[in-house]
Amino acid sequence: MSTPTLTAAPPATPLRRLGTAGVFAIALAATVVVAAVHVTQGTSSIGALDLLQLAFGAENQDAARVLVASRLPRLLAGVAVGLALGAAGALLQSIARNPMASPDTLAVSSGAYLAVVAAASFGLTLPLPMSGGLAFAGGLAAAGLVLALSAGGRTSTTRLILAGSATMLALHSLTNLLMILFEEQTTGLFAWGSGSLTHSDLDAVTQVGPVIALALLAALVAAPKLDILALGDDTASVLGVNVRRVRLGATLLAVLLSAAAVTVAGPIGFVGLCAPVIVRLLPPALGLNRHRVLVPLSALAGVLIVLCSDIALRAVLGAQAGVEVPPGVVTTVLGAVVMVWLARRYRDAGPARRPPTVRTTTVRSRAAFWTVVAVCAALLAGALVLGMLGGDTWLLTGDVANWLQGRTGRALTYVLDQRYPRVLAAVLAGAALAVAGTAVQAVCRNPLAEPGVLGVTAGAGVGAITLLSLVPLAGIWSMSAVAGFGALVAFGLVYLLSWRGGLSSDRLVLIGVAMQQACTAITVLIIVESDPWNTAKALTWLSGSTYGRVPAQLIPVTLALLLVVPLVVWLRRDLDLLSLDEDSPRILGVPLEPVRLAALGGAVLLTATAVSAVGVVGFVGLVAPHAARALVGGHHARVLPVAALLGALLVSLADTLGRTVIAPAQVPAGLVTALIGTPYFVWLLWRSRARGAA
Known part of the structure; x- marks a missing residue:
């Protein structure tokens, strides 16, 4: 299965700029509509009419209390996680030149989750910035191991997925072991391990939000070099791009965004896989392959995936499911569907099919x-x-x-x-x-x-x-x-x-x-x-x-x-x-x-x-x-x-x-x-x- 190459788009024409702006306008409008629907859902009896009256100045203390204490924190957590994971997935897929690269397939989320559970298991109550730093270290170590084992993910999709899935299995085994041995200290972390948007205040979002914003800004600054890197390492080197430095910087940004998402809501699966793939399915004439467009648009797509998954979950299973069932369950199933589609679309003749370590002709006496x-x-x-x-x-x-x-x-x-x-x-x-x-x-x-x-x-x-x-x-x-x-x-x-x-x-x-x-x-x-x-x-x-x-x-x-x-x-x-x-x-x-x-x-x-x-x-x-x-x-x-x-x-x-x-x-x-x-x-x-x- 040949790994698809992410090529830089031709220079933008006025028509393409208009098309790109139109796509962004539609994505933003869809995000606003979905957010409006999302904020009307909850376990209380406060409905859309109550919130609408509140928006027009009517005094309703119950509606204001529910909005500030429950629904707004959940909405903003979903927005922050979607932005972070969508952008992280776009960066990782560009680095690996592989459409199946994501914070999940590279075990970034699993490494971050293990680090957080390990801290809880040993009774460490860390402030949010330190918890985020710990998650960043765990995610970076996992991503580094998977990328090293899969030769950066550029040679074979199969090798990348196998390396990532084996690393995820090992990290999940360690995480489960800690939760079994320290059941009291890790109560509630099992469901959180598939993502949880339940928050009672805005502390997590207000502390992690600036980190996500700065990482997105840094990704936009690095976008021109990522466009050149998409042409190939040799071409990028000839054009004066330090390939190793750009790839390392983009990896650090992707891991930082993934760790921020885990810190806010736990590991919500496959948002980083689905969002960039959905953006790349849009017509190429819109000029969306340029990273200054691809990264922010993937971030918006990530927001839509997270919020729509949460809305669907509560609409089908009831409002209480929003508290008990992690939305990562829905996004993981969606990501599995996208993986199946990608696997059926592309072909791979990479070296993972018959590694040199297996020789059926070896003869023993x-x-x-x-x-x-x-x-x-x-x-x-x-x-x-x-x-x-x-x-x-x-x-x-x-x-x-x-x-x-x-x-x-x-x-x-x-x-x-x-x-x-x-x-x-x-x-x-x-x-x-x-x-x-x-x-x-x-x-x-x-x-x-x-x-x-x-x-x-x-x-x-x-x-x-x-x-x-x-x-x-x-x-x-x-x-x-x-x-x-x-x-x-x-x-x-x-x-x-x-x-x-x-x-x-x-x-x-x-x-x-x-x-x-x-x-x-x-x-x-x-x-x-x-x-x-x-x-x-x-x-x-x-x-x-x-x-x-x-x-x-x-x-x-x-x-x-x-x-x-x-x-x-x-x-x-x-x-x-x-x-x-x-x-x-x-x-x-x-x-x-x-x-x-x-x-x-x-x-x-x-x-x-x-x-x-x-x-x-x-x-x-x-x-x-x-x-x-x-x-x-x-x-x-x-x-x-x-x-x-x-x-x-x-x-x-x-x-x-x-x-x-x-x-x-x-x-x-x-x-x-x-x-x-x-x-x-x-x-x-x-x-x-x-x-x-x-």
Whole structure:
């Protein structure tokens, strides 16, 4: 998929100036109308007529109090956030020359959010300027990491999105861990994590507003150099522009604007993606590609997106939803739609499709393969024993041996009866996710992909959380069925939307990431609507946990393994060919689409049952297959058993570590796997980037 180039517009003619002015006039008029509608909504009985009378001098203390204390702060917060995120998105897309760059895809908002939550977790009550500075530092660190891993985002849209989504997952894992461990200190921050416009005064806007205004002014000053930079680095250098300095300055401005938005309202998703894209969809003859027009117009578009999302949310779900449901849920779903549209419109042949780190032709001797299998099996057996021994109560191997023979006392029997389903659930789910990841990577020809990237895990999570919220005492089979249905619906949508005269691997990944974000937003909506104060339960489930597992919950994932593993083993040679390129399987007579569909369908089934068993666990489907290929080569006959053993080993150790490191409190296994898998993923991206440059 070739990344679209943002070109500078030709010199403005009087007609174009008139057209540009007309667009601005329409945008401003629309903003005024939307703001007028927005200010009439609220939980009180004060309506549009009361506010209109107040505007014409009538005395109405109740209306004045509601306007000043609630509605005006919410309106101005939405305006400030929209301006900041719209302009930040325009700057980041220009820097990366990539229409999918935004404060969200570059993990800027996630880094800023983590910094704010970390301060709250440790009991730090910071004044607003210091909180904004902390958010700026967190966002800058996240953006720097993503841009470094993706070579600035200019070489491949897929690489940029994968680097950003993996960084977001890691940062969200850290954030969720802090909110679970410090539940009292972070009460209310879960919903705020998707954006909240609820304010009781104007302090936040009045303190952050000047920062946003100055950043917008600085962006307008730098606009001519950004126009030249859009022509290409070499051309810009010839024309006297210091490319590195301009790109660094624009990045700092974008991160500053994003941090300001997070400080005011939390991370409101994908406004920075949608606003510039909407502006660029307007006719080119209007001359809107010049940055002195693009940046402020994107800022106005951001305001319209935020305010319209808030209006729609309260119009559909009621006025009280404006307090309980974050408007970021609506903007994230809108952003997912825009990502799907962009993915279907552009093509990408970037280096992320087949990084040099994967070589299916690598050959290992049979003795080396069996040695690896034996070592992995021995390590897994040790992990099983350690899992039975470890926890808030440490046991001895003799206790386990006596329990197996039915000779332990009531206390030890109770502990081990509670512990063994957790240990087995971790092993089975880890193996299922690893096999699913192996199939997904083969079909996508992308070792940076995993079931979560295709939206399958998040779709299963939506189904499971929906059932947990509506029917807390639902049975095991109901949970597995609903999770499987959610995964199947998500996968079906991703597959159908990715099909366009054939199945593009890069398009599949990009649309899968969009589906993942949309499902995550829907999950947040379900949680805050059903039980807004009991976020620990939902966070634990969404972070992957074996807590409270019973033997019956092991049956679905066991059956899925028994059904899918033989299927994938039967398709092993076809998967070898799929991993090479698009043409080799066709030449050799492989029925390409049926094999893809069978492999991905098996991955969906394995992922859904694993989610029903242990919740949402990330990175296992990424790390285990890649580590297996590094150990035994690229042939799937060897990769599959080693990946399954490594996946089981990883989740088992993560679960044991989470149960023991801060006992009696527990860290969900999914958070531990994310914290382990993130450094590996970063190393993998950096290594493939370095080899690609070489």
